[in-house]
Amino acid sequence: MDPPGRRAERPRHRHLRSRRRAGIPLLPGPGDGVGAAARGSPVSADVDLLVGDGQWLTHADPAGGARALRLSDGPSGLRRERADGSTIPATCFPPAATLAASWDPDLLEEVGVALGEEAHRLGVDVLLAPGVNLKRTPLCGRNFEYLSEDPLLAGVLGAAYVRGVQSIGVAASVKHFAANNQEHRRHSVSAEVDERSLRELYLSAFEWIVAEASPWTLMCAYNRLNGVHASQHHWLLTRVLREEWGYDGLVVSDWGAVHDPAAAVRAGLDLQMPGDAAAPPLLRAALADRSLPEAAVAQAADRVRRLAQRCGPERPTTGIEDVAPAHDQLARRAAAAGTVLLANDGTLPLTLPARSRLVVIGRQASRPVIQGSGSAEVVPTAVSTLQESLRLALPDVRVEFAPGYDWEELVEGRRVPRDPDSPAAQRLRAQALALASGADAVVVCLGHPHGIESEGYDRLDLDLPADQDRLVAELVLGAAPVVAGLTTGAPLVLGEWRHQLAALLLPGFGGQAGGAALADVLLGVSEPGGRLAETWPLRLTDSPAAPTYPGERGTVRYGEGVFVGYRWYDALEREVAYPFGHGLGYTTTALTGIEAVVVDPARAVVEVRIGVRNTGERPGGCVVQVYTGEDDPVLPRPPRELRAFARVRLEPGEQREVTVELDGRAWAFWDVVGAAWQRTPGRFTIAAGLSSRDLPLSTTVTLPADPAQPRFVDEDTLAERLQGR
Structure with missing residues (x-):
């Protein structure tokens, strides 16, 4: 219940x-x-x-x-301009990519309320x-x-x-x-989409x-x-x-x-x-x-x-000073909720006795990149850093810092890679490795400088800077457990060293309170609440758009059709680095049973009930994800598609039943000839789990035909689409 x-x-x-x-x-x-x-x-x-x-x-x-x-930008905070063109400071919340990793509609609504309040106070x-x-x-x-x-x-x-x-x-x-x-040629490119x-x-x-x-x-x-x-x-x-x-x-x-x-x-x-x-x-x-x-x-x-x-009537500009402290705390909570724990051998959360040594490495820890660039960029009311947040939270622990690398140069928004074998890069790396020697734990913060992810142009690749890649590859060879944190708003391709880390965190762009939020997650004050809202591929060439991006002669053909994101990787059974929906917590969760009942056959309404239990020793949460797929589709369809989800928080040993309702759209495809949503009669599989690749429970339902019979045209299979590229 x-x-x-x-x-x-x-x-x-x-x-x-x-x-x-x-x-x-x-x-x-x-x-x-x-x-x-x-x-x-x-x-x-x-x-x-x-x-x-x-x-x-x-x-x-x-x-x-x-x-x-x-009117005013923007998605993660107000960019209200003064008459002289300068920008009034406002709370810089985590951007959409980080918020989405929370899979928490209530949190998104709460952030929306806060943004509305600041807009109201700034006359927007x-x-x-x-x-x-x-x-x-x-x-x-x-x-x-x-x-x-x-x-x-x-x-x-x-x-x-x-x-x-x-x-x-x-x-x-x-x-x-x-x-x-x-963003490439965004003002003129034609997206050719069926x-x-x-x-x-x-x-x-x-x-x-x-x-x-x-x-x-x-x-x-x-x-x-x-x-x-x-x-x-x-x-x-x-x-x-x-x-x-x-x-x-x-x-x-x-x-x-x-x-x-x-x-x-x-x-x-x-x-x-x-x-x-x-x-x-x-x-x-x-x-x-x-x-x-x-x-x-x-x-x-x-x-x-x-x-x-x-x-409504025009409102006076009163400023946000009275709400800024509360909104900073909300930004901190939101950043923790969107932090994804990609891997953990049990090192996290950190437990450090008095007089132990915690070494923090990386420019991101002292001069964090809190957001992407472009019209969404916010002048924050304050900025927390991981380095200072850990020192404040651990007064009895020796928190030591080394930059480890320097930022790359930016030329017209494009990075000029620093040679990892240059004398400057070798010196910074040697200093970091020496400091890490004998440490009780090492936290290394990785990511690109401000301006790489931006409105107006696309990234050139998914690689980390070469000097950072070399740094972490050498750090994992030491005796101390190494925890890596990735500051990015989109996937990166990581080296083999990812398998040698004690833990890997994706805080993403954390907004103005991201440093404090990451410290909370590292120390177990907050749960890493995030689950991936997008697939992380092993290689750029594995992605569905790779064969046709960025287009040619002013057009880009969406040749992958309905196979985008996990739909593509699952249809091809292609290995990925981290699947859609993936994320770990500080407790363990088991799904204990699934039941599906057709409550309205005419409208194909199905109620799905899933049992979930906290099998660990800490309170914690998970995101129960429900996917559906047609067993014998008449048109090429993804093997599974997300149709519902629910965040659940449980005490140790607690069990609960989660109920979601799916209606006719959960089973339907767009019938181009009939110009309507249609479904064909037959059997559908309903799968439940904790990611698109972790679906331990499944059941089936058999649904009747739509009252309006589909008049679809046969489409190319995925294999035929691939051959035609």
């Missing part, structure tokens, strides 16, 4: 059945009495509302009841977040801003984030719609968030989708988003993403940002020659007014 009050253990994974409005009353929509006709003003007067006023503001319409609104009406694009390639420079390679996980967590932000009266802006999965892959993967997280959180705004992408710029893609912005999903919010462009203002408005764009003096005359000319319908302008302007009504 589920205990009362534990929402995360009985999640609402009912595939778009509800239209939850996050407690926000619905206001009149376009055409419901707030339009130009109701105000008695001509449609041409609406044009100014469709284009921003400068970099961050919208135009006001006092006659129409709309004040000017302020629209927070340009969250980013929910799928992680198609591990090279994407902006992956640290995105949640997952899996659309369900991205959708559930993104919806929670949106609900938190908007509960304060601040609009969230879900981005980047759609198929913005690389409709089934779009529906099942690249649009799915957006669809979930629209249905479950009703975001007040949604941001279109820079790239082209199948040849058409996202900002003027009628099928995407009108047919799918508004007509099929029923979206009633505002669509805003990414900054500078509009190429043809009139075409964008015709397609369904409401607000072009930033301000552009050339746009209003072009829109008025299009109205005059009737190439732009008046109704399209009126609808877009009404949506801008409606957003202003939702955001």
Whole structure:
């Protein structure tokens, strides 16, 4: 039986059945009495509302009841600019990649509330977040801003984030719609994606968030989708988003993403940002020659007014000093919750007696990289370091530090590798190795300097800097147990030394409190709560996008189809370094049984119950993951897909039953010919476990046919797709 009050253990994974409005009353929509006709003003007067006023503001319409609104980055903290262009400090929370590793919707909602509170206090009406694009390639420079390679996980967590932000009266802006999965040539590249892959993967997280959180705004992408710029893609912005999903919010462009203002408005764009003096005359000319319908302008302007009504009256800028300490503690808790323990021989958590020696190595421990680069970059209110946090937490232990390596040089955002055999690199390495000799434990912090992972360009490879690779390879040859921590927002390819470590942690980008949070995890004050939200491959060439990234002649073909992330590796039975969903805790967990009951055959609703028990000696948590797969699919389908998950925290020896509900979408594929979600009758396997590769429990259900018979077209198998690349 589920205990009362534990929402995360009985999640609402009912595939778009509800239209939850996050407690926000619905206001009149376009055409419901707030339009130009109701105000008695001509449609041409609406044009100014469709284009921003400068970099961050919208135009006001006092006659129409709309004040000017302020928009601001970003996903992990406010980037509110002053008049002189400087940035007001704000809490720098862990970015989306780290938050997603928590697999905790309640935490994402709590962080969203905090971001909304800071936006409210800094006079920001629209927070340009969250980013929910799928992680198609591990090279994407902006992956640290995105949640997952899996659309369900991205959708559930993104919806929670949106609900938190908007509960304060601040609009969230879900981005980047759609198929913005690389930074390379992002302004012009055309993502060539078949409709089934779009529906099942690249649009799915957006669809979930629209249905479950009703975001007040949604941001279109820079790239082209199948040849058409996202900002003027009628099928995407009108047919799918508004007509099929029923979206009633505002669509805003990414900054500078509009190429043809009139075409964008015709397609369904409401607000072009930033301000552009050339746009209003072009829109008025299009109205005059009737190439732009008046109704399209009126609808877009009404949506801008409606957003202003939702955001409420202008609020004074009061500053965040009163909430900053609490938000710093939340950032610390969130960073620990997103820290993934990839391997552990029992060394962690560290237990160090008085007068023992703990050696900390690495620039990341003293000058941490807390976030990625680009528009998401935050000026933090404070920054903790692992070096100082350990010294404060262990007053009776000798905590000693050596840099071990120096940062690489950056030239136009690209790294210039330092030669590991250079005199400077050898000297730093020798100092670190000498200090580690005779230590009771060694913690080495690894990762790239600030600027390698960034908006605007992609990474060149998945390698650690050569001098860091050499350093840790020599450290593990010593007598002291070595614990490594990886500061990164995306996967790395690690050397064979990873198998010789005492423990391997992935704190990722930890935000401003990441140093203190990592100390908490190392010492057992906090549990390493993270589970991987993306697969870590053994080699870059193993990844699904490797054969077609970054594209050629202005296009990139998504030739892998629906086989992205773990779906790809599992279909090919390809070995990975660390699988999707993987992560260890400081206790052990056993899944003790699984039962699936078809509670509504007509709608294919299935209730799944899983027993889980803490078999260790410490309190701790795990993430129970539920996957489904069709036993004899009529179309090429992944062998298993995540359909539900639940975080569970248990006392030693405690056992609990976790219940999740799956509905028809859990078994369905997109039927391109029938233009609908369909399922074929037959047997499906339901598997439960602790990662996509650790699924000890399974059962089957047999489901009837859909009332509407599918009219699908045979597709290439995965093998045929591979041959055709």
